[in-house]
Amino acid sequence: MAGVTGIGSGIDIDSIVKTMVAAERAPKETQLANLEKKTTTQITAVGALKSAISEFQTALGGLNKPELFQARSATSSKADQVAVTASTKAGAGSYQVEVKELAASSKVALAAVKNTTDAPASFGAGSLEISLGIDGSFSVTVDESNNTLAGIRDAINKQGADKGVTATIVTDDEGARLVLSSSKTGADRDITVAATPDGALSEGQRSLSVLAFDGVEKPDDVAGPRILAKAQSAIISVDGLTITSPTNKIEGAIEGVTLDLKAKTAANEPLTINVAEDKGGVKKQVQSFVDAYNKLIGVINAQTKVTPVGDGKTPVTGALVGDATARTLLGTIRNELVNVQGDGALRALADLGITTQKDGTLKIDDAKLGKVMDNNFTELPALFTGDKGLASRLDAKLKPYTETGGILEQRNKVMTETISGIDKQREDLNRRVTSLQERLFKQFNAMDLLVGQLANTSSSLLASLENLPWAANNSKK
Known part of the structure; x- marks a missing residue:
């Protein structure tokens, strides 16, 4: 009977069968566990890569907007009296504003x-x-x-x-x-x-x-x-010109500028409204572009890095070491970053003071970028925006990786199928091992039964021989 120590032979059948089954199971089970671990790690790595690419694409989208470079910054010398915002229609300039009456x-x-x-x-x-x-x-x-x-x-x-x-x-x-x-x-x-x-x-x-x-x-x-x-209208003067408004939010008095009146100004003490190109907003978006790119490079470097551990031990490797997808993506992006376009003063990122470091990340030279902002601001849109701009070109290179049915989705699909295949192989292994165990128990039990029968036969023969006359005479002597 399966699982019971041999009665006829005295052999521990249960222990022998379990040892043989474990020896049969172990290599395949180890192989499947290693494959599952590797595939799961790769799925996580591909997910992190896709997330970093998507974040970089978002930054590119923010940079690929003509209105970003048309935006205006507006400041008030006394924001507690008049707050101000400006649209892209606002012209650069300085205005003297006096609030004589607030709307009530x-x-x-x-x-x-x-x-x-x-x-x-x-x-x-x-x-x-x-x-x-x-x-x-x-x-x-x-x-x-x-x-x-x-x-x-x-x-x-x-x-x-x-x-x-x-x-x-x-x-x-x-x-x-x-x-x-x-x-x-x-x-x-x-x-x-x-x-x-x-x-x-x-x-x-x-x-x-x-x-x-x-x-x-x-x-x-x-x-x-x-x-x-008493109900009353707001009355202000802009550079000496009187404007009356039914509300304290005045639009159109200065084209593209919205004035939000908070308090009256002192008589003959106007405040100053300055409207200028929003260079700070552009610089912030350029910084977001560099940060998102550096994050993407960091993810790629981490997943393709081989770290020696010394003493002849196996090095620690990233989940995508030797992966053609990551290698191709990195090469494509880098080629586009150094691609020179046009014939103006700004043809590549290096012209803005944005250069590549040893680890592949980008670094901004703030002084050089500030100088470009002051002297060549009108040329910036051509570098980043439009179908031939850097943002569009990079996004076009990245889309095949992140779009529905794209490279990374297909990779993830294959790896998910691999995980499903591992589960099926485990089920097959369990069935095969169960079948082997049953077969071994049958064989050992049959052997045990045969040994028991032979032992019984041997005992009967010995008893018969001992009862023969010559055996009895010999025993008397």
């Missing part, structure tokens, strides 16, 4: 009325027409369902939401007031309220006319309505 929105407090928790103010039915000047008006209906200050407040907030009007209740020394605020700035947008009572008043009710306000304060009426903030 309207805010009014309606007449005060007695209103307590125990005795809330109640109003008769009717409607309130809330006007916002040139921005139109809206109407609020008042009936027994909402004829308190809180009810009218909620109705105004609901109806005035799309008009930018909100209502709150503020209680001062004179009583409770509805305070109406508008989010719209600019002159001729003051809030006024017209009341139209409808029907007789019940006991204790006030007429809606109490809440009317024509926009004119009565100084002697302390409980009457008040103007808390």
Whole structure:
């Protein structure tokens, strides 16, 4: 029986079979484990390579934009008073800006009325027409369902939401007031309220006319309505020219420039707005290009490096050592980097102060790049952008590696299939080893049975021989 020490022969069949099976399994299992480890490492390496290439392509895309070189930087000498941004349409120049008035929105407090928790103010039915000047008006209906200050407040907030009007209740020394605020700035947008009572008043009710306000304060009426903030437009001067705007964000006063007004300037103390080419943004993008390239080279170097460990030991090798894909990619990129284009002052990266180091990475000479930015900025777009620009040429060389169905995807597919094949080979090995084990047990058990039978036969013969007459006489002697 499989797994049981031989009864007939006394041989440890179980131990022998297991040893023989293990000896048969070990070489193939080691081979599969090594192949799986190597393939898994290569899959990880190819994934890291693809990620680095994609990051480099992103940097190339950022560099291959004409608008990058058309961008403008805008600065304000007093950003806490006027913030500024500029589009590509802005012309380089310097401007003196004075903020004389900030745009403001309207805010009014309606007449005060007695209103307590125990005795809330109640109003008769009717409607309130809330006007916002040139921005139109809206109407609020008042009936027994909402004829308190809180009810009218909620109705105004609901109806005035799309008009930018909100209502709150503020209680001062004179009583409770509805305070109406508008989010719209600019002159001729003051809030006024017209009341139209409808029907007789019940006991204790006030007429809606109490809440009317024509926009004119009565100084002697302390409980009457008040103007808390008057709507007005922003007024600025640019190089002495007056500009009026309904909002504090002014576009178009200076072409391509947006001014965000924060505070008034002191009289006759204008601030300075400077608009220039955004050389800093271009330099930042060039640095991103170099950083992404260096990361890609770092990944390739790490995956193709052979590191000796001494003492005759096997060197440590990268997952892609000797890999044609990595070698070809590296050669293609390097060839494109040194490819000279055009006949201007800037024909290659070296003209910008970007050179290759011993380890294959790039380094920027900041002084030389700064000089190029100052003297040859208009020639930069031709070097990097367009179909013949460096960014497009490099991207074209990289696309076959990263696109769907490309070189790296195909490599990954083959390696994934290898892993799947290893799993199948393990299953086949397990079946083969199981079959071998069963066969060995059958053979050893058959041998054990035969040995047991022979032993029994031998014992019977010996017993028979001992019982023969001559054997008995001999035994007496």
